[in-house]
Amino acid sequence: MGLLTGLRVIDLSRVLSGPYCTALLADLGAEVIKIEAPAGDDARHFGPFLEGRSVYFSLINRNKKSLALNLRDERAQSIVAALAATADVVVENFRPGVAKRLHVDADTLRAINPRLVYLSISGFGQQGPATGLPAYDLIIQGMSGLMSLTGDPAGPPTATGESISDLWTGLFGSWAVLAALQARTRTGTGETIDLAMFDAMMSLQMTGLAQLQATGSAPQRVGSRHPVTVPVDCFAARDGHLTIVVPTDALFAQLCAAMGRPELAADPRFAQGAARRAHQAELRALIAEWFCTLTVDEAVARCQAHDIPAGPVHDLGQAMASEQARARGLETRVPHPVFGQVGIVPQPARFASGGTAEAVREPMVGEHGDALLRDILGRSDEEIAALRNSGVLA
Known part of the structure; x- marks a missing residue:
C-alpha cells in the first residue's frame, strides 16, 4: 500500500x-494505465539496450500497466473514454x-467525468506563438x-548532462496533479492543467532571474563557479576534482x-563578499594552487575539518556505488524477464x-x-478477441 493507492491514472504520454x-x-x-500505440512508446526504441531491450524505457516506466491501442480507431477512443x-x-x-483530434482531450473526457484531473504537457503550452512547434x-x-x-565562459552554450527540461516538467506535473486532487476534495470537481516545458525551465532559474532584474542585463556563463558568491566553485586536486x-x-x-594563509581573510581584496567577487580570478588562483598539492580525499578532509562544505566530484558510477547511496537505498533491484534484474531509482x-x-x-x-x-470495463473474451483481430487492440 502506497500513499496514492486507490488512485487511477490514465497515461497517454x-x-x-x-x-x-x-x-x-x-x-x-x-495505478497507472499506460496507453501506447501498437508499436509501443517511441522510448522503447531508445538506447541504451540490454539484450535488445531499452534500459532507458525500463527505468522511466516502472510500476505501470500497458494497454496498446490504435487511437485512430473510434473503438479505441471509446475504450479510453470508458477508462477515463x-x-x-x-x-x-x-x-x-x-x-482533440483523437477525441481524448480534456473537454471530451471531463464531460464524461467532471471529477477528472487532466494534465496536458507540451513544449510551449496550449496558447502562444510557439504553440504547436515540436519541442x-x-x-x-x-x-x-x-x-x-x-x-565555460570561453566556450559555447552547453546543455546539462541530463534531459533536465523533460524531467523537471514531469516533476512539476506530478506536483500539479496532486494539488488539483487536493482541491477536488474541497470542490468536488476536477481540473484541467496546461503545463509547458518552456515555462517550467523559466521558473527554475532563480539566480539568473535575480541577476537579470537587479542589473537589467542577461547573466553570462561563469563555468562551475557561482555567478554571485565567491568562492563557490569546482577545483582540481592531484587526482580529481572537488567542489x-x-x-x-x-x-x-x-x-x-x-590553507595555512590566515592573513588572506584580512586582505582588502578578499575580506568581504563584494571584494571577493571583484577579485575572484586572483582568489581562485590562490585556492587552486593549494588544492593541486593535495589529493581529493585530503582536500575534502582539510575543508571538512574546518567546517567548510566540500565534496568530491564523482562520476555516476562512483555516486551510485557510494556508501551514502547504499545507506539511503537509492536503487531497488527488481526481477526482470530479460535483464534478470533491473535497478530502479524511484522517487x-x-x-x-x-x-x-x-x-515492479x-x-x-x-x-x-x-x-x-x-476487469475494469467488463469486456468479454469474445469482445477482446474481436478488438485484437481488427487491429484496435495490440
Missing part, C-alpha cells in the same frame, strides 16, 4: 516528461491539438536561456586557516509511514490489455 510524471505517481501506489470515466487523472503530452529537451534548454548560462561552497566571511576565514522522498508501493518492472507492450478490459 510518451518518451519522457509525461512518463516521468506518472512514474512518480506510480512509485507511491497509483473510472479514473482520477489523465496525463498526455501530445502536441497541442492532437488529443525536445535540447530545444527548451536553448530557448529558455539555460544553455546560455551553462558551460567547495564558502558563502560567508566567517567561512572564508576558515578556508584561509585551512526520493522518505515517508515515515512507508508511503511507497512495491517496485516496466510492462511489455500491451501486457495488461486483456485484464484491464475485462
